[in-house]
Amino acid sequence: MAVDTAIGKAETTTRAVLAPPRRPSLRVRWRRDRTLLLIALPGLAALLVFHYLPLLGNVIAFKDYQPYLGITESPWVGLTNFRAIFTGDPAFLNAVLNTLVISMLQVLFVFPVPIGLALLLNSMASERLKRVVQSVLYLPHFLSWVIVVAIFQFMLGNTGLVNTFLHAHGGGGFDLIGNPGLFKELVTSQVIWKDTGWGTILFLAALSRVDPALYEVAQMDGASRMRQLWHVTLPGIKSVIVLVLILRLGDVLSVGFEQILLQQNAVGPHASEVLDTYIYNNAVVAGGWGVSAAVGLIKGLIGVALVLGANKIAHIFGERGVYQG
Amino acid sequence: MSIGISRGRRPVGAGLAVALAPLRAVKGLVLTLCCLVVVVPLLAVVSTSLADPRQVNEAGGFVLWPRHPSLAAYRAVFAGGVVTHAILVSVAITLVGTVLSLASTALLAYGLSRPGSLGSRPILMVLLFSVLFSPGIIPMYLVVKQLGLLNSYWSLILPVLINGFNVIVMREFFLGLPQELLDAARIDGAGELSILFRVVLPLSKAILAVVGLFYAVAYWNSFFSALLYLADTVKWPLQLVLRTYVVNNAAIGVDASALAGAPAPPQQSLQMAILVISLVPILLLYPLLQRHFAKGILLGAVKG
Numbered sequence: 304m305a306v307d308t309a310i311g312k313a314e315t316t317t318r319a320v321l322a323p324p325r326r327p328s329l330r331v332r333w334r335r336d337r338t339l340l341l342i343a344l345p346g347l348a349a350l351l352v353f354h355y356l357p358l359l360g361n362v363i364a365f366k367d368y369q370p371y372l373g374i375t376e377s378p379w380v381g382l383t384n385f386r387a388i389f390t391g392d393p394a395f396l397n398a399v400l401n402t403l404v405i406s407m408l409q410v411l412f413v414f415p416v417p418i419g420l421a422l423l424l425n426s427m428a429s430e431r432l433k434r435v436v437q438s439v440l441y442l443p444h445f446l447s448w449v450i451v452v453a454i455f456q457f458m459l460g461n462t463g464l465v466n467t468f469l470h471a472h473g474g475g476g477f478d479l480i481g482n483p484g485l486f487k488e489l490v491t492s493q494v495i496w497k498d499t500g501w502g503t504i505l506f507l508a509a510l511s512r513v514d515p516a517l518y519e520v521a522q523m524d525g526a527s528r529m530r531q532l533w534h535v536t537l538p539g540i541k542s543v544i545v546l547v548l549i550l551r552l553g554d555v556l557s558v559g560f561e562q563i564l565l566q567q568n569a570v571g572p573h574a575s576e577v578l579d580t581y582i583y584n585n586a587v588v589a590g591g592w593g594v595s596a597a598v599g600l601i602k603g604l605i606g607v608a609l610v611l612g613a614n615k616i617a618h619i620f621g622e623r624g625v626y627q628g
Numbered sequence: 629m630s631i632g633i634s635r636g637r638r639p640v641g642a643g644l645a646v647a648l649a650p651l652r653a654v655k656g657l658v659l660t661l662c663c664l665v666v667v668v669p670l671l672a673v674v675s676t677s678l679a680d681p682r683q684v685n686e687a688g689g690f691v692l693w694p695r696h697p698s699l700a701a702y703r704a705v706f707a708g709g710v711v712t713h714a715i716l717v718s719v720a721i722t723l724v725g726t727v728l729s730l731a732s733t734a735l736l737a738y739g740l741s742r743p744g745s746l747g748s749r750p751i752l753m754v755l756l757f758s759v760l761f762s763p764g765i766i767p768m769y770l771v772v773k774q775l776g777l778l779n780s781y782w783s784l785i786l787p788v789l790i791n792g793f794n795v796i797v798m799r800e801f802f803l804g805l806p807q808e809l810l811d812a813a814r815i816d817g818a819g820e821l822s823i824l825f826r827v828v829l830p831l832s833k834a835i836l837a838v839v840g841l842f843y844a845v846a847y848w849n850s851f852f853s854a855l856l857y858l859a860d861t862v863k864w865p866l867q868l869v870l871r872t873y874v875v876n877n878a879a880i881g882v883d884a885s886a887l888a889g890a891p892a893p894p895q896q897s898l899q900m901a902i903l904v905i906s907l908v909p910i911l912l913l914y915p916l917l918q919r920h921f922a923k924g925i926l927l928g929a930v931k932g
Contacts, residue, residue, distance in 0.1 A: 340745075457676075564852070
């Protein structure tokens with residue numbers, strides 16, 4: 304794994320300086336390192352209990368879970384819960400379809416915007432002005448989804464600021480919020496509003512590492528601004544672009560859970576149900592715990608495979624993988 | 629931001645500058661528009677919360693600039709009690725959560741920062757895999773339930789106590805500290821704990837600030853864990869109250885005695901006042917966040 308090799312590298316270089324060549328016995332190491340182990344314990348315990356213990360909870364995917372019976376008492380039902388997945392339950396298929404469509408919309412429309420913005424910021428001559436612009440554009444990343452959704456409602460809703468303005472000035476106005484037909488576009492535009500500025504950080508860092516001498520050479524050769532962009536800048540940040548894209552694709556089954564959950568009431572499940580909201584609504588709201596656990600389990604397995612696969616591919620492209628995700 | 633960006637890229641020769649003027653204008657326009665798209669909605673939120681009822685009615689709901697700013701909406705919201713209680717809950721969760729998260733993250737990161745120490749490799753693997761997958765909503769709910777944490781405020785803190793990415797970032801920082809200092813302290817007979825508290829942590833204020841801020845923002849902004857784990861709506865934190873009144877548009881009742889005879893502020897002003905209240909801590913932290921966050925997010929990427 305990418306992170307592992309990076310840590311391994313740091314370790315070997317430090318070890319060469321610090322430790323004697325022969326590894327001391329286990330007892331000596333225990334006496335030496337027990338304080339370190341002890342202080343790592345609270346964090347480690349939290350990780351084990353809330354990241355690894357839940358894996359056991361997946362057994363209810365094979366049970367007819369009843370909250371009042373508990374996990375152990377609920378009866379086994381074999382693969383019944385997985386039937387929804389393999390027989391193509393319409394609600395489940397709808398959730399899969401919505402998830403994939405929203406994911407693709409985000410790759411197509413959300414992904415390129417920060418690259419363009421980063422290029423734009425990078426070409427600003429005034430450092431101070433650039434910093435001001437950055438401060439403004441990073442801010443929405445820190446707002447909660449509740450706030451972002453609220454802001455969109457009152458700016459773009461039917462009685463919101465923009466529509467009121469348009470009506471008052473003889474314009475037609477538009478119907479965006481609470482319109483099932485435009486829900487996916489709305490969700491995509493919210494992500495653009497919230498995270499475009501933040502998304503520029505990695506690209507700006509990559510841009511700052513492009514060798515300035517390359518631009519000088521290109522200028523001497525008479526390359527125009529566009530040609531410099533095409534032949535110097537873009538090749539310089541290509542690897543980061545590929546990396547971010549691959550990692551995004553590895554996350555294709557998870558789209559804005561909190562964001563979508565907040566806005567489902569107005570548009571209904573047909574337009575808005577995605578896998579994560581399906582799992583939540585079907586279990587906690589409708590009581591279908593077993594089926595939701597089964598869907599969650601399959602989604603989790605595919606998700607891990609995709610992330611590991613994406614990381615592997617990123618690795619082949621000569622990058623360091625999850626580290627930058 | 630600590631990372632300089634277009635160092636060494638100079639504007640091209642003077643002759644070209646004239647030809648480039650329209651391009652510069654377009655760039656300026658685009659960037660100005662981007663900034664306005666962020667600033668105008670926030671300005672309108674604050675203005676509407678401060679505007680007087682007449683102006684809100686005339687404008688049809690929302691105003692861009694208040695003519696006679698007043699704090700009536702805030703007084704009404706605070707008099708109601710629901711919001712005040714939710715603020716207390718959110719502030720307490722954020723403070724306690726951040727302190728606990730930061731402490732356990734720093735301890736875990738330091739415990740893993742001695743290359744070759746006993747058990748550090750398997751624990752690192754445990755940590756890294758926790759970054760790669762999330763356990764899923766249903767199994768997580770079951771664990772919280774089995775531990776008897778449902779409807780307890782601890783359910784908002786313990787499940788998200790450790791963020792693996794933050795531990796990795798902090799460990800990288802600890803590894804980057806001059807090891808000679810630590811060795812010197814060790815030769816002087818200092819134990820691991822006193823090295824941590826007297827040498828390492830005083831040198832790590834920047835990273836502690838970054839990670840602490842990330843945790844604080846996450847605690848303040850989270851609403852789903854409260855929705856999932858707290859059945860008792862009285863216990864709800866501010867984000868969920870915001871969802872009820874602003875996103876779902878539930879009517880906000882106003883206690884008439886709090887108004888002292890003045891007309892009740894319009895719903896929009898009350899909604900925007902709640903929104904502003906939930907924004908304030910983020911805006912207060914923002915200058916700090918700004919100074920550190922890019923450093924934090926790039927630390928993992930640039931190093932090694």
